[in-house]
Amino acid sequence: MKVAVSARDIVAFSRYGVVAALVLLVAFGGWRYDHFLGAYNVLTFLRYNAMFALVGLGMTFVIMTGGIDLSVGAVAALGSVVSALLSPFGLWPGVLAGAAAGLAVGLLNAGIIIRLNILPFIVTLATMLAARGTALLLAHNTSVAVSYDTNFMAIGQGDFLAFPIPAWIALAAYVAGSLLLNFTAFGRVTLAIGGNEDATRMMGLPVDRVKLGVYAMSGLAAGIAGVILAAQFGAGQPIEGNGWELFAISAVVVGGTLLTGGEGAVGTTLAGVLLLGLIFNILNFENGLGWISLSAYWQSVIRGAFLLLVVVTQAKLTARDRKSAP
Amino acid sequence: MPDAPPLLAMHGINKQFAGIAALVDAEFAVAEGEVHALVGQNGAGKSTLIKILTGYYRRDSGDVTFAGRPFGAASPLASQRAGISTIYQEINLVGFRSVTENICLGRETYRFGLLDWKRMHEEAAALLARFGIEIDVRRPLQDFSTAAQQMVAIARAIGFAARLVIMDEPTSSLSERETQVLLDVIRRLRADGISVVFVSHKLDELYAVCDRVTIMRDGRTVRVAPMAEISKLDLVATMLGRDIGSVARQGATGFGAKGAGAAETLLAVEALAEAPRVRAVDLSVGKGEIVGLSGLLGSGRTETARMLFGVDAPDSGRITLDGRGFTPRAPHDAITAGVGYCTEDRKAEGIVPEMSVRENLTLALLPALARAGVVDEAAQARIVETFITRLGIRCAGPDQPIRQLSGGNQQKVLLARWLCMNPRLLILDEPTRGIDVGAKAEIQALIRELARDGLGVLMISSEIEEIVEGADRAYVMRDGRTVAALDGDALTEQNVMTAMAQGDV
Numbered sequence: 093m094k095v096a097v098s099a100r101d102i103v104a105f106s107r108y109g110v111v112a113a114l115v116l117l118v119a120f121g122g123w124r125y126d127h128f129l130g131a132y133n134v135l136t137f138l139r140y141n142a143m144f145a146l147v148g149l150g151m152t153f154v155i156m157t158g159g160i161d162l163s164v165g166a167v168a169a170l171g172s173v174v175s176a177l178l179s180p181f182g183l184w185p186g187v188l189a190g191a192a193a194g195l196a197v198g199l200l201n202a203g204i205i206i207r208l209n210i211l212p213f214i215v216t217l218a219t220m221l222a223a224r225g226t227a228l229l230l231a232h233n234t235s236v237a238v239s240y241d242t243n244f245m246a247i248g249q250g251d252f253l254a255f256p257i258p259a260w261i262a263l264a265a266y267v268a269g270s271l272l273l274n275f276t277a278f279g280r281v282t283l284a285i286g287g288n289e290d291a292t293r294m295m296g297l298p299v300d301r302v303k304l305g306v307y308a309m310s311g312l313a314a315g316i317a318g319v320i321l322a323a324q325f326g327a328g329q330p331i332e333g334n335g336w337e338l339f340a341i342s343a344v345v346v347g348g349t350l351l352t353g354g355e356g357a358v359g360t361t362l363a364g365v366l367l368l369g370l371i372f373n374i375l376n377f378e379n380g381l382g383w384i385s386l387s388a389y390w391q392s393v394i395r396g397a398f399l400l401l402v403v404v405t406q407a408k409l410t411a412r413d414r415k416s417a418p
Numbered sequence: 419m420p421d422a423p424p425l426l427a428m429h430g431i432n433k434q435f436a437g438i439a440a441l442v443d444a445e446f447a448v449a450e451g452e453v454h455a456l457v458g459q460n461g462a463g464k465s466t467l468i469k470i471l472t473g474y475y476r477r478d479s480g481d482v483t484f485a486g487r488p489f490g491a492a493s494p495l496a497s498q499r500a501g502i503s504t505i506y507q508e509i510n511l512v513g514f515r516s517v518t519e520n521i522c523l524g525r526e527t528y529r530f531g532l533l534d535w536k537r538m539h540e541e542a543a544a545l546l547a548r549f550g551i552e553i554d555v556r557r558p559l560q561d562f563s564t565a566a567q568q569m570v571a572i573a574r575a576i577g578f579a580a581r582l583v584i585m586d587e588p589t590s591s592l593s594e595r596e597t598q599v600l601l602d603v604i605r606r607l608r609a610d611g612i613s614v615v616f617v618s619h620k621l622d623e624l625y626a627v628c629d630r631v632t633i634m635r636d637g638r639t640v641r642v643a644p645m646a647e648i649s650k651l652d653l654v655a656t657m658l659g660r661d662i663g664s665v666a667r668q669g670a671t672g673f674g675a676k677g678a679g680a681a682e683t684l685l686a687v688e689a690l691a692e693a694p695r696v697r698a699v700d701l702s703v704g705k706g707e708i709v710g711l712s713g714l715l716g717s718g719r720t721e722t723a724r725m726l727f728g729v730d731a732p733d734s735g736r737i738t739l740d741g742r743g744f745t746p747r748a749p750h751d752a753i754t755a756g757v758g759y760c761t762e763d764r765k766a767e768g769i770v771p772e773m774s775v776r777e778n779l780t781l782a783l784l785p786a787l788a789r790a791g792v793v794d795e796a797a798q799a800r801i802v803e804t805f806i807t808r809l810g811i812r813c814a815g816p817d818q819p820i821r822q823l824s825g826g827n828q829q830k831v832l833l834a835r836w837l838c839m840n841p842r843l844l845i846l847d848e849p850t851r852g853i854d855v856g857a858k859a860e861i862q863a864l865i866r867e868l869a870r871d872g873l874g875v876l877m878i879s880s881e882i883e884e885i886v887e888g889a890d891r892a893y894v895m896r897d898g899r900t901v902a903a904l905d906g907d908a909l910t911e912q913n914v915m916t917a918m919a920q921g922d923v
Contacts, residue, residue: 271532275533275535276532276533277524277533280515280519280523280533281523283512284523287512287513287514287515288511288512290510291511291512294494294504294510295494295511295524295574296493296494296496296498296499297523297524354515355514
């Protein structure tokens with residue numbers, strides 16, 4: 093029963109699709125708007141979207157296992173508050189505290205999901221509320237200004253080799269993530285779990301350890317995104333991060349990772365993040381031309397339509413694939 | 419061979435689940451380089467024994483020695499590391515992932531700290547080449563046939579330097595040609611000194627490739643014999659716990675006197691097939707007739723029932739109901755045509771545990787009971803009362819949750835669920851499995867009474883005496899074919915077993 097085209101081929105095709113769409117959109121923007129490809133717009137865009145890129149990377153691994161992490165937005169908010177609170181002690185205490193807060197929530201997610209065998213959707217929905225509440229408690233319901241006496245804000249606002257530091261961090265994370273996925277047993281088992289968790293267990297592979305790893309990574313990535321958030325905007329923001337999880341999930345899926353897990357890629361999640369981010373950026377430029385005035389809510393509509401298109405396609409393909417599987 | 423110390427020796431193994439014994443002093447030994455058949459009916463303890471060996475369960479007591487050392491794997495991973503690999507019936511590999519990953523994950527090769535894909539691909543290809551299989555190991559596993567996937571599972575086992583490979587019904591979804599390839603691979607493993615435990619219900623395969631057989635029944639090891647010294651009939655009889663030539667003890671079941679035989683044909687099935695499990699089924703059921711469908715596990719009985727009920731679609735063949743062509747595309751079609759189906763697995767496919775007796779009983783009838791979407795509760799109550807009385811369902815009342823009822827009474831509720839739809843044909847898959855002796859007789863008597871009222875019954879059962887005493891006629895299935903139709907004086911335990919064993923009477 094040899095199938096001519098497999099899910100893998102089609103997912104690969106959709107990856108080319110997202111990259112092609114990204115290139116087209118950039119070309120369109122560059123052709124239509126002045127300053128669109130100017131250094132200021134490009135670097136600001138990258139500096140801001142680096143946060144989403146990080147959250148998306150963690151989400152990619154989680155979704156590859158067939159799981160989901162809804163807590164990332166709230167975790168980023170928590171991370172931003174914690175790092176802002178510790179920023180008076182310097183750059184590193186702030187960064188490490190924010191990252192640690194994220195990691196802690198990630199480990200909590202993993203522990204409950206693995207030990208108590210509760211659906212990730214439910215668990216991370218609960219920790220989303222808990223993380224949001226904790227952030228609000230710690231921040232006393234308001235934003236927490238970061239210290240201007242230390243160099244904490246460099247991690248959000250600084251440059252290294254004329255390139256935003258947050259973008260450097262995201263880039264490094266994606267290189268590491270790509271190596272992790274393609275060239276380590278951890279990465280391959282991540283995909284195997286999403287493909288068939290029971291079989292992976294029966295094959296004697298360390299399912300629980302890998303699941304612990306992916307949720308921890310997702311929490312950590314969200315925590316670091318929170319640190320960047322605080323440093324970039326000068327304050328820990330307990331009410332920020334709403335809807336980040338949906339943005340991240342969209343980016344992962346648009347980037348050619350199956351929402352059901354088992355098949356996916358890291359690099360194209362980055363393309364997915366940039367593509368979804370660009371829609372907002374282009375909307376701003378279009379309004380700037382002054383001919384039409386599109387509400388910012390249009391970006392949600394367009395992103396939603398994009399996501400729906402990809403998810404429906406995936407569902408159709410995997411349904412066909414299951415049918416043809418022996 | 420028996421003189422050399424065995425590779426694997428399991429001695430006095432006991433295991434209970436919630437106080438119910440699954441294994442009682444079970445014994446199992448496999449010699450080096452031997453292909454050993456492990457057979458037994460459902461619930462005989464084969465799977466439990468294997469799962470204890472592979473570290474899935476922990477034994478309550480008993481000794482296991484493997485390769486001369488005491489052995490107690492704590493997990494599938496541990497037993498795999500120790501040299502015991504298992505190939506399950508449902509292929510336990512990951513379809514989305516490449517062949518190479520499925521073979522090599524768990525013992526990857528690295529270069530500069532990163533996975534060395536080139537070497538892993540080469541290794542996977544080389545392992546498969548040993549079985550004469552050449553496929554693109556980079557492609558996802560699911561692109562290949564079941565047989566090729568089976569070979570990948572074996573290649574994985576060999577790659578882990580397995581000394582003992584357990585194959586749990588490996589041929590159940592293979593075609594005949596693919597089965598031959600698999601048997602060749604087993605012979606090759608034996609030639610390489612690797613031992614194989616072969617679990618199957620297909621006698622021809624067992625005789626084609628196995629050296630010895632261990633027969634289990636009710637959690638005990640009842641016989642170990644060289645394959646050459648045990649006849650097929652003997653093997654089947656031992657497995658089922660029946661003596662060859664024993665006189666049937668009339669009255670051991672609750673069916674009572676047999677019917678006079680069918681007047682009119684209700685259901686006729688010709689050359690029904692759904693590869694690979696059902697190859698050719700011919701049978702008929704008359705009005706008011708109980709027809710038995712017998713066969714060893716995996717002979718295609720349940721698959722046949724599922725096709726008759728519209729769950730699965732046949733590849734070919736013809737079904738007529740009341741003289742008219744009948745091609746149910748979904749259970750709904752079958753129900754509309756007057757066919758009911760009590761499944762084998764009450765818990766998974768039958769009862770809704772938290773719902774009451776009343777709700778469970780009228781579940782399938784709800785659309786008919788509803789007026790403008792609102793359930794007519796008075797009518798519902800009437801029907802429920804009628805059936806509780808008629809079938810003698812013992813419950814505190816119609817609103818008692820069904821999970822609190824005994825197995826026998828749950829089964830009666832399920833019967834009632836179909837009976838209240840006024841079916842013409844009722845398919846019963848293992849109607850008395852897991853039900854205590856008293857309730858069993860009651861249900862059997864009930865089935866007979868229903869047939870007397872004109873209902874056609876197709877009864878699938880693993881219990882030979884249930885078939886021989888309960889059915890007016892019976893068919894025996896073997897490897898997906900109906901190989902014998904028995905009635906009258908020919909319907910004896912001996913003949914049913916002979917048909918199971920040899921394919922003819």
